[in-house]
Amino acid sequence: MLVTGASGFIGRPAVKALLARGHEVHATCRRAAPGDDDVTWHVTDLLRSGGAKALVRDARATHLLHLAWCTAPGSFWTASENIDWITATLELLRAFGAAGGSRAVVAGSCAEYRWGNETLHEERTPQRPATLYGASKLATRVAAGALCAQQGLQLAWGRIFHLYGPGEDPGRLVAAVARGLLRGERVATSAGLQVRDFLHVDDVAGALVALLDSDVAGTVNVASGDGVAVRDVVEQIALAAGGLDRVDFGARELPVSEPERIVADVARLRREVGYSPAIPLREGIAGTVEWWRERLAEV
Amino acid sequence: MLVTGASGFIGRPAVKALLARGHEVHATCRRAAPGDDDVTWHVTDLLRSGGAKALVRDARATHLLHLAWCTAPGSFWTASENIDWITATLELLRAFGAAGGSRAVVAGSCAEYRWGNETLHEERTPQRPATLYGASKLATRVAAGALCAQQGLQLAWGRIFHLYGPGEDPGRLVAAVARGLLRGERVATSAGLQVRDFLHVDDVAGALVALLDSDVAGTVNVASGDGVAVRDVVEQIALAAGGLDRVDFGARELPVSEPERIVADVARLRREVGYSPAIPLREGIAGTVEWWRERLAEV
Incomplete structure (x- = not known):
């Protein structure tokens, strides 16, 4: 299992959850690696061209959990770095597919939907992001869907709601x-x-790891439903x-x-992935x- | 006016149409420039990082018509180069907006829609591309919409149907x-x-140039409607x-x-842009x- 953004807010509990399930974990971080002996750390900057290729070659994982993205509170909604993460994410999926990876789960966002008063559903709710962040996630989702289908790489997309x-x-x-x-x-x-729909970060991580361990493809809301x-x-x-x-x-x-x-509508997460917070x-x-x-x- | 892909199938008549309207034209091509004295040619590879920035600095245009993309018959539907063009297009729009550009028209595709038997409409038809090419165009559309809105750069997106x-x-x-x-x-x-909906390439170019000269924003089908x-x-x-x-x-x-x-439904092209083939x-x-x-x- 290869986890990007592994030293981040969701990444840390996700790594823990993967280790608890007995998986071997390769993890990326941008700066010095945390001193965690159970994990093979790869210090890498995915925004640098060629970074993804070297990473997947070194990690040789079958499964990828891609969490890395720009997340600085407040500014991430409009940061032009969002555009760079579209490129970096597609580059990573392309390299991972080319290296023979079999399954990828990518962190999406409730900001991909048109926010209205109805409960947001993976298929039924129109996708009309109001922000550059949401649009960048959705653009990545659209391209990644076709790219992974063509490469024979299974893709699931976890749309994360509010967390704490x-x-x-x-x-x-x-x-x-x-x-x-x-x-x-x-x-x-x-x-x-x-x-809002709040979910504890350990449950967000747990849901993403359950999704990674499942064979559910496509978009799945990661939320409480309440x-x-x-x-x-x-x-x-x-x-x-x-x-x-x-x-x-x-x-x-x-x-x-x-x-x-x-x-969020969480029927897919509960019934198909089988995860309950x-x-x-x-x-x-x-x-x-x-x-x-x-x-x-x-x- | 800055035109990318200007030596291509649509690019050549588009440059002619712009010159006929009295515009000053800066044009890009990947290899040696055609010997056209009325046009300032920029030999550039937009897929190379940094190419866009140098180009918009040299051209100093207020309007951009972006046609460049991978188009090799047959293979363009699935070419992984489509992913590179997402990056290149967003990079170009970012650089153009940062350099003070005011309006951009980008070539989209009917392949962005879910193909069904109904007449394809800019707003009403669901966008569910069946190919990597269509998905890459749509992904670019989604991100570009938010990026340009944030930069104060007017964006119109011409969805081109079949042409000859x-x-x-x-x-x-x-x-x-x-x-x-x-x-x-x-x-x-x-x-x-x-x-299919066939439009002569001179009309495709004419419609895109009319769109560039208009102040219509958003997506416009470029087709005959027949x-x-x-x-x-x-x-x-x-x-x-x-x-x-x-x-x-x-x-x-x-x-x-x-x-x-x-x-295509061509009501927008005819009524709002005022273009009839x-x-x-x-x-x-x-x-x-x-x-x-x-x-x-x-x-």
């Missing part, structure tokens, strides 16, 4: 609120009436961290581009707050 | 039948019951070239992937046969 958990970038919602409250600060949020108002998520964070009175709901404007509801939201949030409490205490 | 005319690659239908019959050979074709059975086209070629009795209809199997009907099929075919007759006589 230990190790999240401090610039993202759950981490930002948890850290702020734990530090005794005031926290400004939107009114939080928008409904809509929850962002306000409720913030309240659950405050329940664990304390300081609900320090949350200023409505102090931040929600960008007009943010839709009211982004919730293990971590309920309340428990996942409490664990995440605990993780941040320990980290902040260390400083 | 002087200078066509001898491996393609009309040219192959015309040359074969003119040489007195027997010509093997399919039964020819499939219906469905004609391939058998009728072959018969019209034979009418001009002689030798209908030397056509073996049905001697070739039509690949099962070939749909019964590929016909000038060359009726019968006249266009006769002129094309004449063109081949002269070329073959020269040899």
